[in-house]
Amino acid sequence: MPNGFRQPAEASRKEQLRALATELKNTQAAQRISQMMLQQMIQNNQNISYDLGKALTMISELQYKFLAVQKVANLDDSAIQAAADTLRLQDFNDTSAKEDTDKGYTVGDIVKEDSIVILTSVSAEPDKSIFRSKIGLKEANVPELTKGLLGREVGAKVVLDLGGTQHTVELLGIRYPAPAPVENNNQPSDTTPAPVEAAPTVG
Numbered sequence: 675m676p677n678g679f680r681q682p683a684e685a686s687r688k689e690q691l692r693a694l695a696t697e698l699k700n701t702q703a704a705q706r707i708s709q710m711m712l713q714q715m716i717q718n719n720q721n722i723s724y725d726l727g728k729a730l731t732m733i734s735e736l737q738y739k740f741l742a743v744q745k746v747a748n749l750d751d752s753a754i755q756a757a758a759d760t761l762r763l764q765d766f767n768d769t770s771a772k773e774d775t776d777k778g779y780t781v782g783d784i785v786k787e788d789s790i791v792i793l794t795s796v797s798a799e800p801d802k803s804i805f806r807s808k809i810g811l812k813e814a815n816v817p818e819l820t821k822g823l824l825g826r827e828v829g830a831k832v833v834l835d836l837g838g839t840q841h842t843v844e845l846l847g848i849r850y851p852a853p854a855p856v857e858n859n860n861q862p863s864d865t866t867p868a869p870v871e872a873a874p875t876v877g
Contacts, residue, residue, distance in 0.1 A: 778852030
């Protein structure tokens with residue numbers, strides 16, 4: 675052989691057919707798996723569509739019933755909204771008070787960097803206004819809000835852009851987090867003297 679190299683033997687026709695058959699089986703198996711996954715996805719989407727459709731139907735039915743009650747009882751829309759806001763506020767206050775107790779929050783008077791603040795906001799688009807929100811300044815991660823509230827008292831207002839909408843944010847409450855537990859590394863040592871054994875008497 676030239677250059678001392680042996681040329682690799684060419685695969686026989688039978689071996690080529692066997693390799694082709696194996697590759698075809700693998701391809702068919704992969705295709706079946708893909709079809710099963712696709713069918714599962716379609717089924718899941720159908721279930722989601724069904725659930726969403728059912729939920730939308732229920733919401734629509736509730737809206738019609740609410741409008742019917744409002745019409746029959748001749749209720750004032752503004753009075754209904756005021757009553758709903760009262761219920762929402764009571765629920766928020768109860769939840770906030772429980773959180774204060776559970777997490778050891780205390781009422782603050784001046785906003786600090788680690789303060790938890792209670793906010794409300796008004797925007798030109800009423801549906802984007804914030805009814806109530808209770809959040810730590812650090813967790814909010816809104817530099818303009820932090821800058822506008824630091825060192826200020828309840829009642830302070832800040833105008834800023836949130837999600838592309840201008841809001842007038844009002845500070846309704848301040849909470850301070852529970853102080854971190856202090857580790858006492860100066861544990862008192864055991865100074866109890868060791869018992870003294872009596873010396874044996876010599877007879």
